[in-house]
Amino acid sequence: MFQTDQEIIARINKLRAERNAVILAHNYELGEVQDIADFAGDSLELSQKAAKTKADVIVFCGVKFMAETANLLSPDKTVLLPVAEAGCDMADMADAEGLRQLKAQHPGAIVACYVNSTAEVKAESDICVTSSNAIAMIKSLPEDKEIIFVPDMNLGRYCMEQTGRKMILWEGFCPVHVRITAAQIRRRRTEYPNAQVLMHPESPKESIALADYALSTGGILKHARESNCQEFIIATEIGIMHRLQQENPDKKFIAASEQAVCPAMKVIRLKDILASLENMKTKVVVPEKIAAKARQPIIRMLEETARLQK
Ligand code: 13P
Numbered sequence: 001m002f003q004t005d006q007e008i009i010a011r012i013n014k015l016r017a018e019r020n021a022v023i024l025a026h027n028y029e030l031g032e033v034q035d036i037a038d039f040a041g042d043s044l045e046l047s048q049k050a051a052k053t054k055a056d057v058i059v060f061c062g063v064k065f066m067a068e069t070a071n072l073l074s075p076d077k078t079v080l081l082p083v084a085e086a087g088c089d090m091a092d093m094a095d096a097e098g099l100r101q102l103k104a105q106h107p108g109a110i111v112a113c114y115v116n117s118t119a120e121v122k123a124e125s126d127i128c129v130t131s132s133n134a135i136a137m138i139k140s141l142p143e144d145k146e147i148i149f150v151p152d153m154n155l156g157r158y159c160m161e162q163t164g165r166k167m168i169l170w171e172g173f174c175p176v177h178v179r180i181t182a183a184q185i186r187r188r189r190t191e192y193p194n195a196q197v198l199m200h201p202e203s204p205k206e207s208i209a210l211a212d213y214a215l216s217t218g219g220i221l222k223h224a225r226e227s228n229c230q231e232f233i234i235a236t237e238i239g240i241m242h243r244l245q246q247e248n249p250d251k252k253f254i255a256a257s258e259q260a261v262c263p264a265m266k267v268i269r270l271k272d273i274l275a276s277l278e279n280m281k282t283k284v285v286v287p288e289k290i291a292a293k294a295r296q297p298i299i300r301m302l303e304e305t306a307r308l309q310k
């Protein structure tokens with residue numbers, strides 16, 4: 001039976017109330033998904049919301065590691081990922097066995113893991129980081145310890161430059177952000193000489209060197225809101241353009257690369273959110289044996305972040 005978007009939205013709203021559900025969406029999701037969400041944000045903001053919500057059900061519109069993080073932080077809630085196949089290609093580049101082998105080669109090293117990682121990898125880690133707090137988290141680690149950083153070598157290298165800490169880097173990367181090349185940034189700068197370049201730190205080193213600011217998706221949104229500048233070259237996944245334009249109708253946003261599209265962040269549609277609430281699918285549950293260990297680095301990150309935000 002064909003349903004209009006308005007009919008689908010009405011049914012989602014009815015079920016959201018009946019099931020005491022909250023809809024969380026990442027900043028890269030389709031506009032229709034961000035617009036129906038109770039909250040849209042970056043990885044850190046979404047995990048903070050998931051940890052604090054009073055809802056019984058969390059419909060997580062993002063990729064699997066984000067839904068897993070929500071389940072780890074709120075094990076008594078039902079966490080639903082509307083499209084079960086939505087995964088993060090970078091997270092899948094690191095595996096627990098490989099990490100155990102690397103740890104064995106560096107006994108005593110602290111493992112800092114980017115939140116874009118599987119629960120199994122988190123279970124082998126000491127502290128989690130997101131793109132918005134990575135530098136602060138690395139600075140918080142004891143100076144006499146070696147640090148292994150997994151899985152994003154680009155974010156890891158950026159943290160090394162910013163903190164002066166030497167780290168052993170896992171060679172993972174985001175296939176979407178590697179498409180943001182230095183040549184593209186130079187071209188955009190020539191086309192828009194007055195624009196500031198706001199870039200996600202998953203981008204390649206040569207591109208970050210040309211940016212005005214390296215920021216998480218939440219950081220890019222905040223900077224664009226607060227800056228007096230009127231033009232911005234946005235060097236991250238293009239889904240963020242939706243909120244940037246919505247929140248700043250008088251400012252101009254230019255995508256650094258139209259090719260920077262994360263397919264996994266585009267699979268959830270309104271109809272999938274409705275089906276998810278109707279059928280209570282797909283539940284994301286990290287098995288307790290892994291969860292007990294995987295929860296610790298996330299909690300350490302949230303506690304350290306809360307301490308710094310005071
Ligand atoms: P943020 O934490 O900045 O939202 O980034 C998540 C992500 O997957 C970037 O590719």
Ligand code: SF4
Pocket residue numbers: 063087088089090091116174175176177202237262264265
């Ligand atoms: Fe993963 Fe990259 Fe997609 Fe972010 S943009 S979810 S890091 S594949």
